[in-house]
Amino acid sequence: MEPILKTENLWKVYRSSKVEVPALRGVNFEVYPGEFVTVMGPSGCGKSTLLYVMGGLTQPTRGRVLVDGNDLATLSDAERTRLRRHKIGFVFQRFNLLPTLTARGNIAIAQHIHGNGFDPHRFATITRMLGLTERLHHRPAELSGGEQQRVALARAVIHEPKLLLADEPTGNLDTRNSEIVLGMLRQLNRELGQTIVMITHNPEAAAYASRVVHMRDGVMVDGIPAD
Amino acid sequence: MIAQLIVRNLFHRKLRTLISVLAVGVEVALVVVMVGLTTGMLQETAKRIEGIGADIMLQPPSSSVFLAFSSAPMPVRIRDRLMTIEGVRAVAPVLLQSSTSGGLDVVYGIEPESFRAVSGGFVLHEGRELREGYEVLVDDWYAAARKLRAGDTLRLFDHDFTVVGVVEHGKGARLFVPIRTLQQMFGAADKASLFFIKCARAEQTPRVIEQLRALFPRYEIRPLKDLLSMMTTSSLPGLDAFHRSMIALAIVIGFLVILLSMYTTTLERTREIGVLKSLGASKAYIARIFLAESALLCAAGILVGVGFSYLARAVLTGLFPTLSVQITHEWLLRAAAIALGAGLAGAAYPTWLASRRDPIRALAYE
Numbered sequence: 001m002e003p004i005l006k007t008e009n010l011w012k013v014y015r016s017s018k019v020e021v022p023a024l025r026g027v028n029f030e031v032y033p034g035e036f037v038t039v040m041g042p043s044g045c046g047k048s049t050l051l052y053v054m055g056g057l058t059q060p061t062r063g064r065v066l067v068d069g070n071d072l073a074t075l076s077d078a079e080r081t082r083l084r085r086h087k088i089g090f091v092f093q094r095f096n097l098l099p100t101l102t103a104r105g106n107i108a109i110a111q112h113i114h115g116n117g118f119d120p121h122r123f124a125t126i127t128r129m130l131g132l133t134e135r136l137h138h139r140p141a142e143l144s145g146g147e148q149q150r151v152a153l154a155r156a157v158i159h160e161p162k163l164l165l166a167d168e169p170t171g172n173l174d175t176r177n178s179e180i181v182l183g184m185l186r187q188l189n190r191e192l193g194q195t196i197v198m199i200t201h202n203p204e205a206a207a208y209a210s211r212v213v214h215m216r217d218g219v220m221v222d223g224i225p226a227d
Numbered sequence: 228m229i230a231q232l233i234v235r236n237l238f239h240r241k242l243r244t245l246i247s248v249l250a251v252g253v254e255v256a257l258v259v260v261m262v263g264l265t266t267g268m269l270q271e272t273a274k275r276i277e278g279i280g281a282d283i284m285l286q287p288p289s290s291s292v293f294l295a296f297s298s299a300p301m302p303v304r305i306r307d308r309l310m311t312i313e314g315v316r317a318v319a320p321v322l323l324q325s326s327t328s329g330g331l332d333v334v335y336g337i338e339p340e341s342f343r344a345v346s347g348g349f350v351l352h353e354g355r356e357l358r359e360g361y362e363v364l365v366d367d368w369y370a371a372a373r374k375l376r377a378g379d380t381l382r383l384f385d386h387d388f389t390v391v392g393v394v395e396h397g398k399g400a401r402l403f404v405p406i407r408t409l410q411q412m413f414g415a416a417d418k419a420s421l422f423f424i425k426c427a428r429a430e431q432t433p434r435v436i437e438q439l440r441a442l443f444p445r446y447e448i449r450p451l452k453d454l455l456s457m458m459t460t461s462s463l464p465g466l467d468a469f470h471r472s473m474i475a476l477a478i479v480i481g482f483l484v485i486l487l488s489m490y491t492t493t494l495e496r497t498r499e500i501g502v503l504k505s506l507g508a509s510k511a512y513i514a515r516i517f518l519a520e521s522a523l524l525c526a527a528g529i530l531v532g533v534g535f536s537y538l539a540r541a542v543l544t545g546l547f548p549t550l551s552v553q554i555t556h557e558w559l560l561r562a563a564a565i566a567l568g569a570g571l572a573g574a575a576y577p578t579w580l581a582s583r584r585d586p587i588r589a590l591a592y593e
């Protein structure tokens with residue numbers, strides 16, 4: 001089976017004014033369709049950077065990132081945007097919902113950006129699975145953190161992305177809500193076959209995944225699949 | 228969907244939206260009212276001159292139709308030569324003065340007899356016709372505005388005049404005094420600013436004009452029949468320049484207001500930009516949101532501006548009943564186009580900034 005995501009000797013160096021910060025120093029990483037992988041590692045080791053590069057939010061400095069066969073390093077900004085639009089879904093630690101829109105509006109604008117039109121069946125499936133049916137007309141400020149993150153989750157998967165990238169999705173949640181959100185991630189993975197890469201600091205969260213990899217100082221220290 | 232986002236965002240920042248809309252409204256009203264005021268005065272003047280009933284108006288070289296600013300007078304005895312032209316039935320000399328006591332009013336110094344011969348006479352609402360000395364006739368509008376009646380005193384050119392009568396409006400000016408009185412007051416003995424000429428038959432007007440042109444080559448000679456339709460802003464030198472500076476001012480206001488409003492908006496919504504980009508929104512998509520938001524602000528401002536314009540007219544004409552503010556569809560459209568154009572130009576830079584914001588930095592923005 002072909003990996004849905006593959007990085008080869010991936011480097012990312014941030015250049016802010018005169019300092020150069022190498023956040024990734026040759027990451028080799030593969031994710032196969034249907035996997036639920038968590039990435040763990042100390043703060044500042046480059047986990048978020050890896051996620052951003054894999055999701056096409058920023059260009060790698062060196063190396064290759066293949067998403068569904070496309071090498072992101074060779075794509076233009078517009079092409080990366082298009083790839084992100086169709087194949088990637090993001091969830092962040094801070095829920096990042098648009099504060100002026102309702103839950104439904106937040107999900108709908110994602111569909112609008114994807115440009116596939118409104119798919120009521122998909123919308124119903126996702127909102128039901130995430131337990132949002134009753135909360136759709138509420139604004140983010142009127143929702144609990146757990147509910148907000150579930151809306152963010154719905155928004156991220158509404159267009160059936162090949163890859164769901166989650167950056168510490170439970171980092172701002174209490175234990176109970178963390179469990180709910182993690183349970184839903186697992187449900188998405190198992191029932192809809194959603195491929196997921198999730199960053200976490202929490203070993204309990206990592207337990208929901210099918211595989212755990214570890215990062216340190218911008219490289220993977222293990223986690224090459226042992227097939 | 229974008230529409231919903233935009234409207235929600237505008238309502239989210241009510242005060243800023245309100246201020247921007249009001250500023251654009253003021254911008255629109257500024258153009259509409261200023262242009263309306265000047266063209267209104269011009270049209271009003273033209274209509275009143277047309278209403279005199281004369282056929283031709285003769286003025287010294289390079290005079291304006293806009294009589295409030297008239298140039299050096301000519302000798303009254305020119306009349307004798309005018310009377311010799313075939314087809315001329317009557318000639319009335321008029322000396323003009325602008326009175327600034329409580330607004331800008333044109334005062335006609337007339338000879339009651341010759342003015343009657345040219346115009347067919349006043350319709351008196353009360354009182355009597357002019358004779359001589361410090362007497363003044365006022366039209367009904369002026370009388371209403373100043374609450375004047377026959378027998379009252381009106382102060383003009385630092386002198387008390389007796390209102391001897393109130394006449395129907397529409398005969399050139401709102402105030403008439405004996406020409407000799409005006410000549411004495413301004414040391415312009417035997418001088419006139421213009422002549423109104425009445426032909427024996429209206430059809431003779433073109434022929435009379437031809438002969439006048441031969442006799443007075445550099446003079447301004449205008450047929451009065453279509454003075455109103457000929458009246459454009461270019462008939463008063465300086466008016467176009469005035470309009471242009473009003474428009475320039477409006478453009479600057481509109482540009483700066485939208486620039487500032489949208490700039491703060493893009494800063495404030497940096498994270499939102501990052502989120503939209505993470506969802507796959509292209510630069511064009513982001514740009515569309517901010518441009519559409521600016522356009523909506525402008526559109527609301529334009530509507531408010533139209534309202535302001537009519538309100539300003541109501542207030543102005545309420546305060547100064549003799550004033551005429553001409554609000555035309557043409558200028559409403561032009562003012563709207565100016566507001567929209569200036570607004571979108573002002574939105575261009577913030578929009579550009581927003582659309583090319585780095586999504587990672589935007590997502591990290593507090």
Ligand SMILES: Nc1ncnc2c1ncn2[C@@H]1O[C@H](COP(=O)(O)OP(=O)(O)OP(=O)(O)O)[C@@H](O)[C@H]1O
Pocket residue numbers: 014015016021022023042043044045046047048049050587588
């Ligand atoms: N925009 C940036 N400009 C410069 N340096 C950056 C930028 N973003 C991250 N870095 C640096 O790159 C390194 C990796 O950062 P990254 O955010 O990927 O770490 P992380 O593993 O996600 O950490 P955490 O667990 O705290 O979220 C850090 O040293 C960080 O300071």
Ligand SMILES: [Mg+2]
Pocket residue numbers: 047048049167
């Ligand atoms: Mg991080």
